[in-house]
Amino acid sequence: MADRYLHLTGTAPGRFLTRRLGLPQPVGLRRWSLATPSLDGPLLHLTAGGSLLGDTLAPVLAATGLEVVRRADRPAGIVVDATGITTAAGLGGLHAALHPVVRSLVTGGRIVVLGTHPSPEDHHQAAAQQALEGFVRxxxxxxxxxxxxQLVRLAPGSAAPAESTLRFLLSPRSAYVSGQVVELTGAAPDPVADWVAPLTGRTALVTGAARGIGAAVASVLARDGAQVICLDVPQAGEELGRTADRLGATALPLDITAPDAAERIAAAVPGGLDVLVHNAGITRDRRLANMPAERWAQVIEVNLDSVLRTTDALLEAGTVNRGGRIVATASIAGIAGNNGQTNYAASKAGVIGLVRSLAPRAAAGHGVTVNAVAPGFIETKMTAAVPLLIREAGRRMNSLSQGGLPIDVAETTAWFAQPASTAVNGQVVRVCGQSLLGA
Ligand SMILES: NC(=O)c1ccc[n+]([C@@H]2O[C@H](COP(=O)([O-])OP(=O)(O)OC[C@H]3O[C@@H](n4cnc5c(N)ncnc54)[C@H](O)[C@@H]3O)[C@@H](O)[C@H]2O)c1
Known part of the structure; x- marks a missing residue:
């Protein structure tokens, strides 16, 4: 559904009027396209209080393709290495680094602060590193x-595991991701032959792919070189066929809650799966006092139980190849809760629990990562059905004062799916423009 207010503030009279009335001033976001594949300007590299990354960061920043500089009048991105800050006093280095330059960041620019994991043994270091989170948010x-x-926490020693993450966060692909904390492990990235099509030779399956966010995910994974299988319920067969045809993908009409869903998926991918995206989801809203057991059960079954069941079965059968990537779809409702959505929010919070618990074991046992996207207000058929006033509130109550697009969730999923994202594991990344809900 078109965001007319965003169009209005994109015009000179609209901007003038809304500024006079003190209304939100959303800026049209610049997303990835062939014509705009990267940020428009230099990347300013700053260090605040020493670095634990030595000389490993410079080549990773250079790999973004941006011109990396130590001074800039109009930077398009700023990376501050704050990994060496271990005391409260040391935080002054962060202020000293960013205070003089923050105003000069271009419209639509990116700031990434690099930190390290707060230590369980050193509460001064932990305080200083945790402080970075409040700062960035x-x-x-x-x-x-x-x-x-954003804040990216790295294991000390090497910035190499952060390459795919920095490429994503310092690009137009992350336009609707803000205020996030990404914690990386020290795992070395799998090699990437071609960063333009990093999923070449990989097979990806996306559930709920006939339309909305799932169709966008399938499209972006295909753009990145994957052979894609689009799964959706048989009732959506026609739309599913159209989406799959458009992408040169394979359609798999299947209800993900079917008892034999995992076997049918395995049969459809004889060479195994490299990327598994659990995107299918439903809402059956009612306040708890009015909610019949069947509405509760349907939502838990589709959004959570089938995700648990198929993930277990496909991992146990070895259908997910080593180096595989599992991406589940949570929601900010699973973080903040929502009136009338006890069932939905429970299912999406459950997805977050699944991801955090399984991620380290899936990596150790299968060489597979498990992460979640948590979309906020995304412009789809689901949100077009929301009453006008609530829809407007959902759109504006975030730092970017607008709703996201399915492509924003898809780009985040594609970053998780990259071979080079081995160090991204157990993460729940909100694609919500830094929504105030659950902030
Ligand atoms: N749109 C948003 O703002 C938003 C926000 C947060 C989270 N999400 C989540 O993102 C995901 C996609 O949302 P959307 O807005 O694109 O929804 P949508 O309703 O447009 O698409 C969901 C798709 O899942 C399919 N599906 C439903 N049940 C299925 C089943 N049992 N087996 C196979 N496929 C099934 C549907 O047929 C549909 O094509 C969902 O998990 C949703 O909860 C969406």
């Missing part, structure tokens, strides 16, 4: 003009 809320801010 506040910065995301105040920079405005379509710019974003």
């Amino acid at each position: 506040s910065l995301g809320k105040e920079i405005g003009r379509g710019a974003t801010a």
Whole structure:
């Protein structure tokens, strides 16, 4: 559904009027396209209080393709290495680094602060490193003009595991991701032969792929070189066929809650699966007092139980190849809760529990990562059905003052799916423009 307000503020009279009335000022986001594949300007590399990454960061920043500089009048991105901050006083280095330059960041620019994991043995280091989280989340809320801010925590020693993450966060692909904290393990990235099509030779299956976010995910994975299988319920067969045809993908009409769903998926991928995206989801909203047991059960069954069942069965059968990537779809409702959505929010919070618990074991036992996207307000048929006032509130109550698009969730999923994202495991990344809900 078109966001007319965003169009209005994109015009000079609209901007003038809304500014005079003190209304939100969303900036049209610049997303990835062949014409705009990267940020438009240099990447400013700053260090605040020493680094635990030595000289490993420079080549990783250079790999983004941006011009990396130590001074810039109008940077398109700023990376601050704050891994060496271990005391409260040391946080002054962060202020000293960013205070003079934050205003010069271009519209739609990116700030990424690099930190390290708060230590369970050193509460001074833990305090200083945890402080970075509050800093980044506040910065995301105040920079405005379509710019974003994130914190990436790295294991000390090497920045190499962060390459795919920095390429994503410092690009137009992450336009609707802000205020996030991404914790990386020290796992070395799997080699990437071609960063333009990193999924070449890989097979990906997306559930709920006939339309909406799932269709966008399938499209982006195909763009990145994957052979895609689009799964959706048989009732959506026609739409599913159209989506699959458009992408040169295979259609698999199948209800994911069917008892033999995992076997049928395995039969459809004789060479195994490299990317498994659990996107299918439903809502059956009612307040708890009015909710019949069947509405409760349907939502838990589709959104959570089938995800648990198929994940277990496909991992146990060895259908997910080593180096595989499992991506589940949560929601900010699973973090913040929502009136009338006890069933939905429970299912999506359950997805987060699944991801956090399984991720380390899946990596150790199968060489597979498990992560979740948690979309906020995304412009789809699901949200078009929301009453006008609630829809407007959902769109504006975030740092970017607008709804996201299915492509934003898809780009985040594609980053998780990359061979080079081995160090991204057990993460729940919100694609919500830093929604105030559950912030
Ligand atoms: N749209 C949003 O703002 C938003 C926000 C947060 C989370 N999400 C989540 O993102 C995912 C996609 O949402 P969407 O907005 O694209 O929804 P949508 O309703 O447009 O698409 C969901 C798809 O899943 C399919 N599906 C439903 N039950 C299935 C089953 N049993 N087996 C196979 N396929 C099934 C549907 O047929 C449909 O094609 C869902 O998990 C949803 O909960 C969406």
